Amino acid sequence: MSEVFSKVARLTVRHALMLGVMAIALLAFTGCASLPDYVDRPVSTAIKPEVATSLGDLVKSRRQGVRPGYSGFALIDSADSAYSSRLALTEQAEKTLDIQYYAIHSDPSTRELLRAVRQAAARGVRVRILLDDFHSTGENAQIMRMAFVPGVEMRMFNPLPGRRGSGTLRALGSLNDFMRIQHRMHNKVYIADNAWGITGGRNLGDAYFGHAQESNFIDMDVLAAGPIVQDMSASFDRYWNDKLAYPVPSLITADELKVLRDAARQAEAPPVDRKVVADLPAAMDLKNEPLIWASAALLVDKPAKLVPEENEQVTEKEQDTVIDGLLSWMQQARQDVLIVSPYFVPGPKMMEFLAAMRARGVRIRILTNSLASNDAPLAHVGYARYRQDLIKMGVELHEMRALQREMARTVFGSSGGGSKASLHAKMIVIDGRLISIGSMNLDLRSQLQNSEVALLIRSRALSSQASKLIEQTLDEGAWKLKLNEGDGDLVWQAPPGADFDDARTEPDASRMLRLILWLLGPLAPDEML
Structure with missing residues (x-):
């Protein structure tokens, strides 16, 4: 996600048991927090297209x-265009x-963007902000102050009860509702x-806009204009008016x-990074931004997916989900499927899909994070289980490298002293004619x-643009994984002429991290990673 995988979601069974005991002790001292029983959620919807x-x-x-019926699209493939496109929509609304969003971070670039949002509200724009609640603790809780700005409504989706000073303590206090x-x-x-919209992999924060000090994300969004935006608005309305969306004043x-x-x-008291603010780009020129006009569909999970029926087991069953829809489209591929997924944990069912595609002669190329570039190392564990089987079935598997080789990965995250890159884009290109870009x-x-x-x-045209960007990374900044002919072990093969070397172990990752993950x-089930 990084988005960052939820702390609770990454727990192993042993960790969960240990934290459960701690939570019981914690609740004995703090009391049992709960969500409000009666919440006023005034229904609101997008403006009509004819307005x-x-x-x-x-x-x-x-x-x-x-x-x-066609809509216009432009790839948002740089950190600057990610910021400038959102600023343009904000200023011209x-x-x-x-x-x-899943996460909105309280840092210089986001605070500057939200300043423009407040200005929009001040000139009469109705602003609705819907934020997943998991990361709204500590400094990031201050994003919720937007709810008290005149003209701004803000709701938190699927909230956790309890105080927001510490994310860890709040998660511990919610283990009874795991x-x-x-x-x-x-x-x-x-x-x-309801006329222009953006969707893709990015959350809002310095790391998504290229201004984090330690690690920035390589990501992809798409700017959309026209009829498809009405579908995006309808999706927003469904989540906004759902029973899991709590108005901020009902929580804090x-x-x-x-x-x-x-x-x-x-x-x-962290100093305000005025250099970040000074370096932020001006708003995108929407009037002259090149658009590619095409037919499109929006795939969206239902809010009810997040509230499974009581006692329902989470299984890899057939479901009407975004991922199931994409897998169905992939099954129609005739020649080539190019996949970019920062966290790639296929599971048995998806492995069957990939094997069936390979049996039909479909070329499959996958770009994901290396251990060193992965911002959620435990997610790498689930992926690593499938690497050799993927290679044996003929899948071309590539892992992106962190840009700074000297920045060894530690179990707690990126070491300081410079910048590195982590793959965060989520894309699928099918037969060079169909492209999916989103949050999945x-x-x-x-x-x-x-x-x-x-x-x-x-x-x-759009598929070609995206494919060229992906293939450039494959050719210049990623290892291709092979199996050694002698012992069958993995080999990380650098591209010809690259300024980095082949490897026989997880490249650029510290021994300690490799040991801990081993x-x-x-203990870590695939569905929890």
Whole structure:
């Protein structure tokens, strides 16, 4: 996700038992927190497409001569364009802004973007912000102050009860509701005036906009204009009006947020990084941004996916989900499937799908993170179980390298002292004509537990653009995995002419991290990673 996998979702069985005991002790001292029983959720929906706005008029002017039903698309393939496109929608919105994310971080770039959101609200734009609740603790809890800005409504999806000073303590206090809290809203959409929208892999934060000090994400979004945006708005409305969406004032007061902020400032007062703000790009020129017009469909999980029936077992059964839909489209491939998934934990059923495709002669190429570039190392454990079988069935498997070789990976995250890269884009290109871009990983967590969203676009031009970007990474910045002919062990093969070497062990990863993951691997079930 990184998004970052939820702490609770990464627990092994042994960890869960240990934390359960701690939680019982904790609750004995703190009391049992709970969510409010009665919550007022006024229903609201997107504006009608016929409502006149400048952004809507811009779409109409740019659609002249375009086939009816087609929408316009542009790949958002850089950190600068990720920020500038969202800023453009914010600054040009006249009626509504709908913002839905798994994580919004309280850091310089996001605070600057939210400043523009507040300005939009001040000029009369109705702003709705829907945020998954898992990461809204500590400094990130301050994002909830947006709920108390005039003209802004904010709701938290599938919230955890308890105080927000510590994410770990809040998770511990919620272990009695473990099955619910591990299901997270992973959707990501940013919509202006029901006319233009953005979806893809990025959350909102410095690491997604290229300004984190330690590690930044390589990610991909897509800018959309036209009829498909109405489907994005309808999806937002379903989640916004769902019973799992709690208005922020029902969970915390403005005074409580102020107390949290003051406590954080006393403990540590991080300086405002004015260089980040100064380096942020200006708003994208939507009037002249090249668009590719094509037919498309929006795949969206239902909010009910996050509230399984009581006593229902989470299994790899057939479901009407985003991942199932994408797998069905992949099964129709005739020649080539190119997959980018930061966390790739296929599970037995998906392995059967891939084997059937290979049996029909379909070429399958997969780009995922190496252990050193993975921001969620335990997710790498589930993926590693399948590597040799994937290679044996003829899948071409590639792992992206972190950009800074000297930055050894530790079990607690990236070491300091520079910048590195972590793959975070989620894409599938089928036969060079059909492309999916969204929030989903090809793993059991995205299939069974998180809600996801993806745009499926039928366009050779857009597929070609994305394929070239992916193939450039394969040719210059990723290892291709092979099996040694002698002992059958894995070999990481660097591209010809690369400035990094082949490897026989997880490249650039510390011995300690490799040892810990080797020890914990057998205890970590695929669907929890």
